[in-house]
Amino acid sequence: MKERVFFKLTVNISLLQVFMLSLCVHESCSIDMNNLGGPLLVDKQADAFLPKISPIGAPQPFLPLLAPSPLAPFTNASVPKLSGLCTLNFTAAESLMSVTSIDCWSTFAPLLANVICCPQLEATLTILIGQTSKYTDVLALNGTLAKDCLSDVEQILVGQGASNTLRQICAIRSSNLTEASCPVKGVNEFLSTVDTPKVLAACEKIDPVKECCEQTCQNAISEAATKLASKGSDLLSLDGPNILPEHSTRIDDCKSIVMRWLASKFDPSHAKKVLRGLSNCNINKVCPLVFPNMRHVSKGCGNGISNKTACCDAMESYVSHLQKQSFITNLQALDCAAKLAMKLKRSNITQDVYSLCHISLRDFSLQVGNEEVGCLLPSLPSDATLDVTSGISFVCDLNDNIAAPWPSTSQVASSSCNKSINIPALPAAASVQSCLYSDNVMIFLLLALSMVLMMLL
Numbered sequence: 001m002k003e004r005v006f007f008k009l010t011v012n013i014s015l016l017q018v019f020m021l022s023l024c025v026h027e028s029c030s031i032d033m034n035n036l037g038g039p040l041l042v043d044k045q046a047d048a049f050l051p052k053i054s055p056i057g058a059p060q061p062f063l064p065l066l067a068p069s070p071l072a073p074f075t076n077a078s079v080p081k082l083s084g085l086c087t088l089n090f091t092a093a094e095s096l097m098s099v100t101s102i103d104c105w106s107t108f109a110p111l112l113a114n115v116i117c118c119p120q121l122e123a124t125l126t127i128l129i130g131q132t133s134k135y136t137d138v139l140a141l142n143g144t145l146a147k148d149c150l151s152d153v154e155q156i157l158v159g160q161g162a163s164n165t166l167r168q169i170c171a172i173r174s175s176n177l178t179e180a181s182c183p184v185k186g187v188n189e190f191l192s193t194v195d196t197p198k199v200l201a202a203c204e205k206i207d208p209v210k211e212c213c214e215q216t217c218q219n220a221i222s223e224a225a226t227k228l229a230s231k232g233s234d235l236l237s238l239d240g241p242n243i244l245p246e247h248s249t250r251i252d253d254c255k256s257i258v259m260r261w262l263a264s265k266f267d268p269s270h271a272k273k274v275l276r277g278l279s280n281c282n283i284n285k286v287c288p289l290v291f292p293n294m295r296h297v298s299k300g301c302g303n304g305i306s307n308k309t310a311c312c313d314a315m316e317s318y319v320s321h322l323q324k325q326s327f328i329t330n331l332q333a334l335d336c337a338a339k340l341a342m343k344l345k346r347s348n349i350t351q352d353v354y355s356l357c358h359i360s361l362r363d364f365s366l367q368v369g370n371e372e373v374g375c376l377l378p379s380l381p382s383d384a385t386l387d388v389t390s391g392i393s394f395v396c397d398l399n400d401n402i403a404a405p406w407p408s409t410s411q412v413a414s415s416s417c418n419k420s421i422n423i424p425a426l427p428a429a430a431s432v433q434s435c436l437y438s439d440n441v442m443i444f445l446l447l448a449l450s451m452v453l454m455m456l457l
């Protein structure tokens, strides 16, 4: 007899206490509650206990949840089998690693990979190497050490509950812990090559909203990496439009070196904020969903949408495939909506099928529970949390009751820079018009997802 393990995500909204925190300063700011379902608690005094919306510091889920712990059998902190050869100082990043194992929690890891788990894992590796460089004076591991250390990191995380396929999920190889093609790895050579005060000034305090637009720290890192990269050989030090592919790879590899150095200059928790803030800029730019073939939609919605039912059925079925993939942020959902619209237009569907079929942004995210609630993650860096009695929880941003915008042909696609400026404000939505572009608006739906494991024989 074969044993198979199934898991399913469930959220029972009616069991959840959902706090909706409206921080609108203006009374005029109204929120459409009809779409939310479930008991709601609106607290206009919420400012008192919600962290200031200054986007440093991700919103923390602070709501303990009610379900019994289906996770209990999985919380054995097993003793990791370590190689004993890795020189990374794990004590320097202990709490960081436990956050990482929760962000990358077993069955959740693939669903949170793009936005939460992998960025956190990458930051952790960078910080581990950076912190260790304070004692070893090198900003990279050699090939053998890299193998041992990656395996040790994995063992430690798995021992704390993380998925045991993180390497595959996050596409991390041991070469990612080495200097790769960057010609500089020694701290002393680094210090003599790079204008370190400049990098430090640009990166010590990053505002994750402004950084994505102004790229202050990112530019400083690129500049430093370019300098490091050009140390290798004169042949490759060409600047300008003729940058060879090897050279750009080299610059990328040197960026890792710069980030490790940065991570050695801050304490691990601050380094994490900086690194997650930086990676977040790239995350929100790209829709991570894979779009399947559109044949059925083209058929259902073709001919100038002669049959609305057939068209919307086809759309719904198409979108339901997207929904199975992963949790995405609200900004990614905007990207996904734009990308899908482009594909639809390419198959001659020019009418706004989003409004025709009531497709909303949250339709692009993973749907959870019987109530089919789409959960969009916040566009600022966030982490999952674990409560042994309630399970894994993470913040869903309620900025998702919003119709998917159909790009008009006249409208130039808004740049990610412009979009970033509006984080964490709501994307355009009629019901909350007066809140648009206000940094004081933040609404969270705090969802704790409990995992139900069913053993089927």
Ligand SMILES: *[C@@H]1O[C@H](CO)[C@@H](O)[C@H](O)[C@H]1NC(C)=O
Residues within 6 Å of the ligand: 073, 074, 075, 076, 078
């Ligand atoms: C947790 O520990 C129990 C008892 O020691 C064991 O039966 C179970 O298999 C362990 N679970 C995991 C996931 O290691």
Ligand SMILES: *[C@@H]1O[C@H](CO)[C@@H](O)[C@H](O)[C@H]1NC(C)=O
Residues within 6 Å of the ligand: 089, 090, 091, 092, 135
């Ligand atoms: C590891 O890091 C801790 C905390 O930062 C520090 O106290 C300790 O000296 C380091 N250990 C080694 C061997 O470098």
Ligand SMILES: *[C@@H]1O[C@H](CO)[C@@H](O)[C@H](O)[C@H]1NC(C)=O
Residues within 6 Å of the ligand: 087, 142, 143, 144, 145
């Ligand atoms: C890798 O680095 C470790 C520690 O610095 C050293 O002991 C080992 O000899 C190095 N291995 C190679 C192949 O260079």
Ligand SMILES: *[C@@H]1O[C@H](CO)[C@@H](O)[C@H](O)[C@H]1NC(C)=O
Residues within 6 Å of the ligand: 122, 170, 171, 172, 173, 175, 176
């Ligand atoms: C790991 O290294 C590969 C090249 O070896 C690179 O393509 C990839 O982006 C790196 N991954 C991370 C997370 O840095």
Ligand SMILES: *[C@@H]1O[C@H](CO)[C@@H](O)[C@H](O)[C@H]1NC(C)=O
Residues within 6 Å of the ligand: 307, 308, 309, 310
């Ligand atoms: C429209 O499509 C639906 C579902 O495919 C079908 O049941 C219905 O008969 C169609 N209506 C017309 C007027 O063709």
Ligand SMILES: *[C@@H]1O[C@H](CO)[C@@H](O)[C@H](O)[C@H]1NC(C)=O
Residues within 6 Å of the ligand: 346, 347, 348
């Ligand atoms: C779109 O319409 C044009 C002109 O009506 C036609 O030539 C083209 O084949 C159509 N493309 C698709 C993908 O249906």
Ligand SMILES: *[C@@H]1O[C@H](CO)[C@@H](O)[C@H](O)[C@H]1NC(C)=O
Residues within 6 Å of the ligand: 414, 415, 417, 418
């Ligand atoms: C940002 O948006 C404003 C108005 O919506 C527009 O004028 C400007 O060109 C945009 N900036 C970029 C960089 O796209």
